[in-house]
Amino acid sequence: MKLVKLIANLGYGSRKDVTAMFRSGRITDAQGEVLYADDKVEHDTIRVDGEPLDPPAGLVIALNKPVGYTCSTKDQGRIVYDLLPPRFRLRSPLLSTVGRLDRDTSGLLLFTDDGGLLHRIVSPKANLAKVYEATLASDLSGEEGAIFASGELMLEAEKTPLAPAALEVLEPRRARLTLTEGRYHQARRMFAAVGNHVEALHRSRIGGLTLHDLPGGQWRTLDSTDIETLFRG
Incomplete structure (x- = not known):
């Protein structure tokens, strides 16, 4: 070229x-x-x-997304691309987010301009675990773990039950939730389905990849070893 x-x-x-x-x-x-x-x-x-010179096509980035930023290129408010060099949103092929985190959720967010890798990560066949730390409005009842693990929980407006998910209670109002799906606002809706409300949500891991103490709002490029780690999880 x-x-x-x-x-x-x-x-x-x-x-x-x-x-x-x-x-x-x-x-x-x-x-x-x-x-x-x-x-x-x-x-x-x-x-x-x-x-x-910036890395060539095939770029993969990990960002520790802060609360208050949306995964969009067109939103009128703060967007995740504001946290990257301005030229990154002008790259061709496009640098896209790998899935999304909602405005009020923080944590690990991936970007790539490699379409094949993006689809490999988000494909249900990959079965990549996504780990969230949730702070809740009310104490956990103790029944949530069994409900989430049952594979029978139905969310409002959904036609199929959720895949089994793992819940680890950290404190009466704090829990670690591991999902293998990526339905819309899934973690928040799951806790709502058992009568609770998520006050804060943070994604700490995707597959085997963690933030590695990356400060909030900061990003780093991933290498081939990181990608191998991602798919080992």
Whole structure:
């Protein structure tokens, strides 16, 4: 792929913008030598304004999503893309969220521009566990674990029961819920179905992947080892 197209696809600007960046000497190699649009160089040797070029297509990111951000590109309020470099939302192929977390839920959120990987993660066949820490409005009754594990719980407006889910009671009003499905607002609706209300919800793990002490609002790129860890869980 020609350098102009490569850099434009990474969101740095239109092809016209990137051509102008070459002409002004803003694109160099690792030693600071100016590159030209027809040069043939390795991706990891390219610098833009002295900074390494963003990863190529196949990018996977983990974000510790704070409360108050929506998983959207068009919402009028705060969106998760505001927490990433602005050019990331201009990449081609598109950098998409892998599933969603609602505005009031925090925790591990994945992004990728690899459509095949995205579908592999969200596919029911993957059976990836998603672990949530829930803070509740009322004390747990002690019956919730058996109800959630039964595989018979029906949510309002649903036509099929939920797959069995595991509940670990941490405190009278705190619990860890492990799901293998991703129905709309599932964790909140499950607790509502047993007469409780979720006051705070945090996703701590997907498959074998955790946040690794990533601070709220921060992100990191994932490598092949991380992806292997994700599917081992």
